[in-house]
Amino acid sequence: AQSVTQLGSHVSVSEGALVLLRCNYSSSVPPYLFWYVQYPNQGLQLLLKYTSAATLVKGINGFEAEFKKSETSFHLTKPSAHMSDAAEYFCAVRIDRGSTLGRLYFGRGTQLTVWP
Amino acid sequence: GAVVSQHPSRVICKSGTSVKIECRSLDFQATTMFWYRQFPKQSLMLMATSNEGSKATYEQGVEKDKFLINHASLTLSTLTVTSAHPEDSSFYICSATGRGNEKLFFGSGTQLSVL
Numbered sequence: 001a002q003s004v005t006q007l008g009s010h011v012s013v014s015e016g017a018l019v020l021l022r023c024n025y026s027s028s029v030p031p032y033l034f035w036y037v038q039y040p041n042q043g044l045q046l047l048l049k050y051t052s053a054a055t056l057v058k059g060i061n062g063f064e065a066e067f068k069k070s071e072t073s074f075h076l077t078k079p080s081a082h083m084s085d086a087a088e089y090f091c092a093v094r095i096d097r098g099s100t101l102g103r104l105y106f107g108r109g110t111q112l113t114v115w116p
Numbered sequence: 117g118a119v120v121s122q123h124p125s126r127v128i129c130k131s132g133t134s135v136k137i138e139c140r141s142l143d144f145q146a147t148t149m150f151w152y153r154q155f156p157k158q159s160l161m162l163m164a165t166s167n168e169g170s171k172a173t174y175e176q177g178v179e180k181d182k183f184l185i186n187h188a189s190l191t192l193s194t195l196t197v198t199s200a201h202p203e204d205s206s207f208y209i210c211s212a213t214g215r216g217n218e219k220l221f222f223g224s225g226t227q228l229s230v231l
Contacts, residue, residue: 009157036222043120043222044209090160101213101220102150106160 002027002093004074006107014115019063019078021110023091026072032094033074034104035065039087047089050074061085086114119143120212122223129200130231137195137226139210144221145190146212151183154207166193200230 007022025031032051036044048059055067061084065076074091091107119142129135139149148167154160164180166172166187174180182204184196193212197204210223 004159038222041125041224043122043224044211045222046220092160095162100148100165101218102148102211103162103165105162106152106154108154108157108159 002029002031002095003105004033004091004093004107006091006110008110009108010111010113012113012115013081015083016080019076019081019085019112021076021089021091021112023065023074023076023107024072025074025091025093027093029096033065033067034092034094035059035063035074035076036090036092036106037087038090038109044090047076081112081114083114083116086112088112120146120210120221120223122210122226124226125224126227126229128229128231131201132199135197135200135228137197137208137210137228139193139195139212139223141191141212141214141221144212144214146193147190147215148213149187149193150211150220151185151193151195152209152211154209160209163195197228200228202230204228205230 003026005024034049035047038044048057050057050067058064063078088109088111090109092104095103121140123138151163152160163178164172164174166185168190172185187193209225213220
Protein backbone atom coordinates (compact mmCIF):
# COMPACT_ATOMS: atom_id res chain seq x y z
CA ALA A 1 0.00 0.00 0.00
CA GLN A 2 1.08 3.54 -0.70
CA SER A 3 1.82 6.04 2.08
CA VAL A 4 3.85 9.16 2.76
CA THR A 5 5.58 10.51 5.83
CA GLN A 6 6.34 14.18 6.32
CA LEU A 7 9.22 14.78 8.68
CA GLY A 8 8.65 17.82 10.84
CA SER A 9 5.23 19.29 11.51
CA HIS A 10 6.71 22.80 11.73
CA VAL A 11 9.55 24.42 9.80
CA SER A 12 10.72 27.99 10.33
CA VAL A 13 13.07 29.88 8.03
CA SER A 14 14.15 33.46 7.56
CA GLU A 15 13.09 35.37 4.49
CA GLY A 16 15.60 34.66 1.72
CA ALA A 17 16.73 31.36 3.23
CA LEU A 18 16.45 27.93 1.65
CA VAL A 19 13.17 26.10 2.21
CA LEU A 20 13.38 22.32 2.59
CA LEU A 21 10.28 20.31 3.44
CA ARG A 22 10.82 16.58 3.72
CA CYS A 23 8.62 13.79 2.44
CA ASN A 24 9.35 10.09 2.25
CA TYR A 25 7.08 7.63 0.55
CA SER A 26 6.33 3.96 0.71
CA SER A 27 5.03 2.27 -2.40
CA SER A 28 4.99 -1.18 -3.91
CA VAL A 29 4.76 0.27 -7.41
CA PRO A 30 6.24 3.38 -9.05
CA PRO A 31 4.32 6.16 -7.30
CA TYR A 32 2.54 9.28 -8.42
CA LEU A 33 3.59 11.96 -5.90
CA PHE A 34 2.24 15.42 -5.22
CA TRP A 35 2.87 18.50 -3.13
CA TYR A 36 -0.06 20.69 -2.16
CA VAL A 37 -0.13 24.03 -0.33
CA GLN A 38 -2.91 25.40 1.84
CA TYR A 39 -3.08 29.08 2.70
CA PRO A 40 -5.30 30.18 5.60
CA ASN A 41 -9.01 29.87 4.86
CA GLN A 42 -8.39 28.46 1.38
CA GLY A 43 -8.51 25.03 -0.22
CA LEU A 44 -5.44 22.96 -1.01
CA GLN A 45 -3.70 23.98 -4.23
CA LEU A 46 -1.42 21.79 -6.31
CA LEU A 47 2.21 22.94 -6.23
CA LEU A 48 3.71 20.20 -8.36
CA LYS A 49 3.45 16.53 -9.22
CA TYR A 50 5.66 13.62 -10.21
CA THR A 51 4.23 11.04 -12.58
CA SER A 52 7.34 9.09 -13.65
CA ALA A 53 8.72 11.54 -16.18
CA ALA A 54 11.61 13.83 -15.14
CA THR A 55 12.82 13.22 -11.59
CA LEU A 56 13.26 16.94 -10.92
CA VAL A 57 9.86 18.53 -10.99
CA LYS A 58 9.33 22.28 -11.08
CA GLY A 59 6.17 23.76 -9.69
CA ILE A 60 4.54 27.09 -9.11
CA ASN A 61 5.95 29.94 -7.01
CA GLY A 62 9.56 28.80 -7.47
CA PHE A 63 9.17 25.45 -5.72
CA GLU A 64 10.66 22.23 -6.99
CA ALA A 65 10.94 18.66 -5.80
CA GLU A 66 13.23 15.80 -6.69
CA PHE A 67 12.11 12.20 -6.84
CA LYS A 68 14.83 9.94 -5.44
CA LYS A 69 13.95 6.29 -5.71
CA SER A 70 17.03 5.11 -3.82
CA GLU A 71 16.03 7.25 -0.84
CA THR A 72 12.25 6.90 -1.32
CA SER A 73 12.07 10.66 -0.98
CA PHE A 74 10.28 13.55 -2.64
CA HIS A 75 11.50 16.60 -0.74
CA LEU A 76 10.20 20.05 -1.60
CA THR A 77 12.66 22.94 -1.92
CA LYS A 78 12.76 26.62 -2.75
CA PRO A 79 16.06 28.51 -2.92
CA SER A 80 14.82 31.71 -1.31
CA ALA A 81 11.81 31.95 0.98
CA HIS A 82 9.30 34.76 0.73
CA MET A 83 6.92 35.90 3.43
CA SER A 84 4.06 34.83 1.15
CA ASP A 85 5.26 31.21 1.30
CA ALA A 86 4.01 30.87 4.88
CA ALA A 87 1.37 28.15 4.68
CA GLU A 88 0.75 24.47 5.33
CA TYR A 89 2.27 22.03 2.87
CA PHE A 90 1.05 18.51 2.23
CA CYS A 91 2.85 15.70 0.48
CA ALA A 92 0.59 13.10 -1.11
CA VAL A 93 0.74 9.86 -3.09
CA ARG A 94 -1.98 8.46 -5.28
CA ILE A 95 -3.45 5.43 -3.59
CA ASP A 96 -3.01 3.34 -6.70
CA ARG A 97 -1.86 4.25 -10.18
CA GLY A 98 -5.12 3.29 -11.82
CA SER A 99 -7.32 5.22 -9.43
CA THR A 100 -9.07 8.51 -9.92
CA LEU A 101 -7.36 11.81 -9.24
CA GLY A 102 -8.64 12.40 -5.73
CA ARG A 103 -7.80 9.00 -4.26
CA LEU A 104 -4.76 10.32 -2.47
CA TYR A 105 -2.93 9.41 0.71
CA PHE A 106 -1.68 12.61 2.36
CA GLY A 107 1.00 13.25 4.91
CA ARG A 108 0.07 15.09 8.08
CA GLY A 109 1.28 18.41 6.74
CA THR A 110 4.16 20.77 7.52
CA GLN A 111 3.47 24.31 8.67
CA LEU A 112 6.04 26.68 7.16
CA THR A 113 6.74 29.93 8.99
CA VAL A 114 8.83 32.62 7.33
CA TRP A 115 10.48 35.24 9.56
CA PRO A 116 11.29 38.70 8.23
CA GLY B 117 -9.66 29.09 -11.73
CA ALA B 118 -12.25 26.62 -10.59
CA VAL B 119 -13.62 27.09 -7.11
CA VAL B 120 -15.01 24.65 -4.60
CA SER B 121 -16.97 26.17 -1.76
CA GLN B 122 -17.29 24.25 1.51
CA HIS B 123 -19.64 25.23 4.32
CA PRO B 124 -19.66 25.68 7.21
CA SER B 125 -16.03 26.42 7.96
CA ARG B 126 -16.53 25.62 11.62
CA VAL B 127 -19.31 23.89 13.52
CA ILE B 128 -19.77 23.01 17.17
CA CYS B 129 -22.50 20.59 18.12
CA LYS B 130 -23.73 18.49 21.00
CA SER B 131 -23.09 14.78 21.15
CA GLY B 132 -25.86 12.81 19.48
CA THR B 133 -26.83 15.44 16.94
CA SER B 134 -26.29 15.24 13.20
CA VAL B 135 -24.21 17.70 11.23
CA LYS B 136 -24.34 18.36 7.49
CA ILE B 137 -21.37 19.73 5.55
CA GLU B 138 -21.84 21.04 2.02
CA CYS B 139 -19.38 21.08 -0.82
CA ARG B 140 -20.27 23.02 -3.96
CA SER B 141 -18.45 23.41 -7.23
CA LEU B 142 -19.10 27.00 -8.30
CA ASP B 143 -18.01 27.09 -11.93
CA PHE B 144 -17.68 23.53 -13.18
CA GLN B 145 -19.54 20.25 -13.13
CA ALA B 146 -18.10 18.03 -10.45
CA THR B 147 -18.56 14.51 -11.71
CA THR B 148 -16.57 13.08 -8.82
CA MET B 149 -16.17 14.39 -5.30
CA PHE B 150 -13.99 13.18 -2.48
CA TRP B 151 -14.23 13.56 1.28
CA TYR B 152 -11.27 13.50 3.64
CA ARG B 153 -10.74 14.00 7.36
CA GLN B 154 -7.76 14.92 9.44
CA PHE B 155 -7.49 14.20 13.14
CA PRO B 156 -5.08 16.42 15.11
CA LYS B 157 -1.44 15.71 14.28
CA GLN B 158 -2.42 12.94 11.89
CA SER B 159 -2.55 12.51 8.14
CA LEU B 160 -5.33 13.77 5.93
CA MET B 161 -7.23 10.57 5.14
CA LEU B 162 -9.57 9.79 2.27
CA MET B 163 -12.99 8.76 3.58
CA ALA B 164 -15.04 8.22 0.45
CA THR B 165 -15.43 8.88 -3.24
CA SER B 166 -18.76 9.87 -4.75
CA ASN B 167 -19.83 10.04 -8.35
CA GLU B 168 -22.85 12.12 -9.27
CA GLY B 169 -25.99 10.04 -9.14
CA SER B 170 -24.30 6.99 -7.64
CA LYS B 171 -23.74 5.65 -4.16
CA ALA B 172 -20.49 6.68 -2.54
CA THR B 173 -17.57 4.29 -2.27
CA TYR B 174 -16.15 4.26 1.25
CA GLU B 175 -12.60 3.52 2.25
CA GLN B 176 -11.89 0.67 4.58
CA GLY B 177 -12.75 1.47 8.17
CA VAL B 178 -15.18 4.32 7.39
CA GLU B 179 -18.74 3.64 8.54
CA LYS B 180 -21.10 4.40 5.69
CA ASP B 181 -24.14 4.55 7.97
CA LYS B 182 -22.47 7.16 10.13
CA PHE B 183 -21.03 9.31 7.37
CA LEU B 184 -23.81 9.76 4.84
CA ILE B 185 -22.72 11.15 1.50
CA ASN B 186 -25.12 12.52 -1.06
CA HIS B 187 -24.03 13.65 -4.51
CA ALA B 188 -27.35 14.21 -6.21
CA SER B 189 -26.26 16.97 -8.56
CA LEU B 190 -23.17 17.92 -10.53
CA THR B 191 -22.49 20.90 -8.28
CA LEU B 192 -23.28 19.68 -4.78
CA SER B 193 -22.15 16.92 -2.46
CA THR B 194 -23.04 16.72 1.21
CA LEU B 195 -21.50 14.82 4.08
CA THR B 196 -23.77 14.21 7.07
CA VAL B 197 -22.19 13.04 10.29
CA THR B 198 -25.03 11.22 12.02
CA SER B 199 -25.28 11.00 15.80
CA ALA B 200 -21.96 12.75 16.18
CA HIS B 201 -19.73 11.89 19.11
CA PRO B 202 -16.62 13.63 20.46
CA GLU B 203 -14.40 11.13 18.64
CA ASP B 204 -15.83 12.45 15.35
CA SER B 205 -14.31 15.84 16.05
CA SER B 206 -11.99 16.41 13.13
CA PHE B 207 -11.17 18.58 10.14
CA TYR B 208 -13.21 17.52 7.10
CA ILE B 209 -12.20 18.52 3.56
CA CYS B 210 -13.88 17.92 0.22
CA SER B 211 -12.43 17.98 -3.26
CA ALA B 212 -13.91 17.72 -6.71
CA THR B 213 -12.91 16.91 -10.24
CA GLY B 214 -14.79 17.37 -13.46
CA ARG B 215 -15.04 15.57 -16.76
CA GLY B 216 -11.65 14.55 -18.11
CA ASN B 217 -10.35 14.12 -14.55
CA GLU B 218 -7.32 16.36 -15.08
CA LYS B 219 -7.46 18.68 -12.09
CA LEU B 220 -8.56 18.40 -8.51
CA PHE B 221 -10.04 21.33 -6.60
CA PHE B 222 -10.36 21.49 -2.83
CA GLY B 223 -12.73 23.12 -0.43
CA SER B 224 -11.30 25.09 2.49
CA GLY B 225 -12.39 22.56 5.08
CA THR B 226 -14.77 22.28 8.01
CA GLN B 227 -13.61 22.03 11.61
CA LEU B 228 -16.13 19.91 13.50
CA SER B 229 -16.13 19.96 17.28
CA VAL B 230 -18.51 17.65 19.11
CA LEU B 231 -19.07 18.43 22.77
